[in-house]
Amino acid sequence: xxxPSARAQRRTAALLLAPFFVLFTAVTIAPLVYxxxxxxFTTRTSGLGFGGAEEVFAGVDNxxxxxxxxxxxGGFVTIAAYVAVYIPVMIGGALVLxxxxxxxxxxxxxxxxxxxxxxxxxxxxxxxxxxxxxxxxGLSPVTDFLASGGLDIDFxxxxxxxxxxxxxxVWEWIGxxxxxxxxxxxxxxxETLDAAKIDGAGGIRTALSIKVPMIRPAIAxxxxxxxxxxxxxxxxxxxxxxxxSSIGSSWTPNMFVQTAAFTHNxxxxxxxxxxxxxxxxxxxxxxxxxxxxxxxKP
Amino acid sequence: xxRRRLTALVCSVAALGLLATGCGxxxxxxxxxxxxxxxxxxxxxVKGSDKVAExxxxxxxxxxxxxxxxxxxxEYYSKLTNAVKAGTVPDVAVAEFAQLPEFATQGKxxxxxxxxxxxxxxxxxxxxxxxxxxxxxxxxxxxDAAPLMMFYRNDFFTSHGIDxxxxxxxxxxxxxxxxxxxxxxxxxxxxxxxxGLLTALxxxxxxxxxxxxxxxxxxxxxxxxSRKVADYWGDLAGQDLVHSLSSLDPFWTSVQQNRTxxxxxxxxxxxxxxxxxxxxxGKWSVAPVPTWDGKPASAMYGGSSFVIPKxxxxxxxxxxxxxxxxxxxxxxxxxxxxxxxxxxxxxxxxVPVTKSAFPTDYFGGQDIYAVGSxxxxxxxxxxxxxxxxxxxxxxVVDRLPKVADGGTKLIDxxxxxxxxxxxxxxxxxxxxxx
Numbered sequence: 001x002x003x004p005s006a007r008a009q010r011r012t013a014a015l016l017l018a019p020f021f022v023l024f025t026a027v028t029i030a031p032l033v034y035x036x037x038x039x040x041f042t043t044r045t046s047g048l049g050f051g052g053a054e055e056v057f058a059g060v061d062n063x064x065x066x067x068x069x070x071x072x073x074g075g076f077v078t079i080a081a082y083v084a085v086y087i088p089v090m091i092g093g094a095l096v097l098x099x100x101x102x103x104x105x106x107x108x109x110x111x112x113x114x115x116x117x118x119x120x121x122x123x124x125x126x127x128x129x130x131x132x133x134x135x136x137x138g139l140s141p142v143t144d145f146l147a148s149g150g151l152d153i154d155f156x157x158x159x160x161x162x163x164x165x166x167x168x169x170v171w172e173w174i175g176x177x178x179x180x181x182x183x184x185x186x187x188x189x190x191e192t193l194d195a196a197k198i199d200g201a202g203g204i205r206t207a208l209s210i211k212v213p214m215i216r217p218a219i220a221x222x223x224x225x226x227x228x229x230x231x232x233x234x235x236x237x238x239x240x241x242x243x244x245s246s247i248g249s250s251w252t253p254n255m256f257v258q259t260a261a262f263t264h265n266x267x268x269x270x271x272x273x274x275x276x277x278x279x280x281x282x283x284x285x286x287x288x289x290x291x292x293x294x295x296x297k298p
Numbered sequence: 299x300x301r302r303r304l305t306a307l308v309c310s311v312a313a314l315g316l317l318a319t320g321c322g323x324x325x326x327x328x329x330x331x332x333x334x335x336x337x338x339x340x341x342x343x344v345k346g347s348d349k350v351a352e353x354x355x356x357x358x359x360x361x362x363x364x365x366x367x368x369x370x371x372x373e374y375y376s377k378l379t380n381a382v383k384a385g386t387v388p389d390v391a392v393a394e395f396a397q398l399p400e401f402a403t404q405g406k407x408x409x410x411x412x413x414x415x416x417x418x419x420x421x422x423x424x425x426x427x428x429x430x431x432x433x434x435x436x437x438x439x440x441x442d443a444a445p446l447m448m449f450y451r452n453d454f455f456t457s458h459g460i461d462x463x464x465x466x467x468x469x470x471x472x473x474x475x476x477x478x479x480x481x482x483x484x485x486x487x488x489x490x491x492x493x494g495l496l497t498a499l500x501x502x503x504x505x506x507x508x509x510x511x512x513x514x515x516x517x518x519x520x521x522x523x524s525r526k527v528a529d530y531w532g533d534l535a536g537q538d539l540v541h542s543l544s545s546l547d548p549f550w551t552s553v554q555q556n557r558t559x560x561x562x563x564x565x566x567x568x569x570x571x572x573x574x575x576x577x578x579x580g581k582w583s584v585a586p587v588p589t590w591d592g593k594p595a596s597a598m599y600g601g602s603s604f605v606i607p608k609x610x611x612x613x614x615x616x617x618x619x620x621x622x623x624x625x626x627x628x629x630x631x632x633x634x635x636x637x638x639x640x641x642x643x644x645x646x647x648x649v650p651v652t653k654s655a656f657p658t659d660y661f662g663g664q665d666i667y668a669v670g671s672x673x674x675x676x677x678x679x680x681x682x683x684x685x686x687x688x689x690x691x692x693x694v695v696d697r698l699p700k701v702a703d704g705g706t707k708l709i710d711x712x713x714x715x716x717x718x719x720x721x722x723x724x725x726x727x728x729x730x731x732x
Contacts (some may be wrong), residue, residue, distance in 0.1 A: 010330040044727040045403060047513040049685050052405030053726070065725075158699070209417035230414040244544055245491040246699035249692045262376035264722065265404060 020166055032278075037065065039271035062272035072273060075253035076280070082252075083173045083230050086166040091160070091222060094174050098181035113182070116175035124172055127237035131168045132156075136243055156244035161251070165236040177222045184218035220292030227288055231281045234258070253277045306572030334615030335360040338389035341378070343370035344441075344602060347392075350623050353632035358622070361389075361615045371687075375401075382406045387607035387615035389660065391543040393438055395429040395601045396494070396683045396691075399508075402437040403685040408606040409435040413617045421625045421645040430603050432682065433510065438603035439624045440644035441633075444564035445673035446498055446587040446596045449571060451559040452662065453581045454483070462585050466530060469588045473539040476559055485560040486540035487549060488531050490702055493694040494599050495545075495562065496531065500524045500595035501681045508684040514729040515685065519716040525709055526590070527661070532701055532708035550574045562587055564599035565670045568640035569664040572660040579659065580646060584666045586673060594676035601644065627651050642670050686722045693718040 042058040045051065066072050071289055097116060119127070134140045135155035137147075146153055155164045188211055195205045212219075234254040241247055241255070248264065250256040253273065261270035340351055340363050351365035366388065368374050375397055381387045393401060398570055401407050410418075416434050418427055428440040450462060458479040463469040469486070476485035489495055500507065503523035510518040515608045518524075534540045541558060543549045552558040553575050561567075571582060589595045602622045606613050623629040634641060634655035645662035653667040684690055700706040723730050 042725075043404070045405075046727050048433045048510055048515060049403030049723075049726065049728045050435060119626050136547060138548055138555070151375070243546070244699070245695045248696040250696070259692060263372055263380075263692055264377060264686070265400070265688065 016018055032043050035271040035274055038267055039132060039275055042268040058268060062268045065269055066273040066276055071250040072256050073254050075250060078252050079231055079233060082163045082166055082233060085162055086169055087226055090170045094177035095181055096179045099211060101182050102185045103203055109158045116178055119171045120176040127172055128168055128236045132243045137163055156240060156246060156248045160241060161247045164240060168236045180218055180222060183217035188214050193199055222286045224285055228281050228285050334618040336612050336615050337362045338612045338615045338619060339364045339366060340390045341366050341368045341372045341388040342392040343368050343374055344392055345639055350632040350637050354619060354622055361618060363619055382607055382609060385609050387609045389610040389612050390619055391607050392602055393604055393605045395603060396687050398430060398438050398603060399432055399683050399685045400687050402432060404524050406608050407437050408608050408610060408613055411436050417621060425614050425679040428682055438605040439620050440603045441624045441673055442601055443639045443644040444451050444566055444598045444600035445642060445677060446562060446564055446599055447669050447673055448562050448565060448585045448587050449582055450585060451581050452583040454559045463588045466588050466590055473534060477539060482557050483559050484541045487558060487561050488535040488540055488542050489545040490542050490699045491695055492545040498597040498599035500527045501678055502595050503527045504678055506680050508682045511731055514731040515723060516731045517716060517720050520709060521711045524712055528708035528712055535702055536704055565640055565642040566600060568666050580662050582661055583664055584661060585667050586669060595678055596673040596676045597678060673731050684719060685728060686719055689722040690715055690719045
């Protein structure tokens, strides 16, 4: 039935898609299946334990253990607090900066665009290390300066860690998201803006009533990526933890997983907790997508 | 010559049935006699490891050691764990005393009784042997011990007329005098990120956090001596008589800025102190660690051993190498050949080797190895590290900073760690005595 050309087309499509599926299977599906397999086992020994250890089937024990561990659940509370601080500041900041750049007033647009984007070019780990230096009392010129002004802030304490971690991430991501928003703003039709101007809308009114609603899909996407990224929060707090243990080794869910696997040598529990985090992120992104879609419908 | 005579002595004691080791192992038939040859790989993060491997290769043409540097800390133990799983282990690896039982109970180490015979009995004092011999098997050979000592600023103590404390009661008085003399200075530190010193101080007080009874572990992080130590240090921290600091940069910064003028640490701190705060040369002295009753008592804070991971391809040659780097004077010389190290050999007979390599001018010519030797001799025996130290240590460390805030009592931190430890051991199927 199918013509030779259609068949050739299909073959080409398959050929072009193959690399994706091969890689996707190798680096996503296969590890996922392996983690699922691992999560069903646990290491058992007996007596004093010097006779060696063996892997035994544990069923859902590891999942039950993860869910009943206050440290694991506490990680999600940390994430919630972090998101509550981080998303408004970062997305709000990026939006304001993009709108400012977009106004006719902005001078040296290219310079600011580059300057604001530059921190993103610094790898997250390096940025975290530099920030930890700036946070550490006795080493940091910032804390010294604040202390000389009578302001003693311990950036590394458990109470301030949410802000300290969010701050590192804000510097890293604000410029990146600003570029996305700025690009989206370029797509706002000139006629619409002209019409607003004729109707007497000022700069701020135009921004709030025309520009922001028109780039809402871009904002929704940025929020989605940020939320998923936040669930996987790891690098910044891990580096903070290395400088001050006050936040604890299982401050975020991913830190819990790392501690379970590499400090407690409990790979089954780590695998189970990882899958639970993945599930949580999937559900969350589904909800965010649904929510933003229903909101952006006219 | 001396060693042979000692071996003979130990063997004759064994022959009387007092020691349960086979001394016949060293001749014929058993693996111990088979001379190792060929290539081996060697993982270590300890300073001087590369030089030791080179020196060994020069003096042992039959064996070729390839040294691979590894990171220190938790990353290293993860790496070694994964290597055992993957079957890509080195033939020789370093393991700190505290981590050794955990590796052994996971079946990741080769037992060394057959291969090394009475080596460990011959060379190391009881308190050190107990750290590597567990459940009737030898799991590692000690390299360095880490006896406690007290470091203090001689200039500060002299100019303010402060006496060097010999008991913990006097130590408390000293911290008060230090703070009075200089409101910014403190005479001690409670580390907020490292349970090692606290553990050592508990050992010094006579605590035994872990013990094996027949086929069950006994876990007692909150026994009476631990309680005494926890109350004492919790109080010092709570009264702001000592700093509460991370043992890394913040601690050394405080030393640099004259804010820490005395602290308790192990022998290796002498080298670290000298390397990190070079400009305070001549101002520091070393004293025996204070004790509860004034009689000498000490403990170990750190120390490392060498092991053969399970799956090693050339354990015969690995054993030869381990023997040389831990008990041979030439091997010990190679360790300290790279520069300033105040490493204290676990084999007391090798102390002169390391001592001669350590310049004493930083400590005003004081013989710090003499202080170390006295401390090493007085280590309270009976200490054993537990089989889930990763869990025990994180449980302590995660809660330690709250002690400084006044939010938690130190003994409650230990009680929580006790609970987490027992829970983890039972989950792994180990028997824990009530």
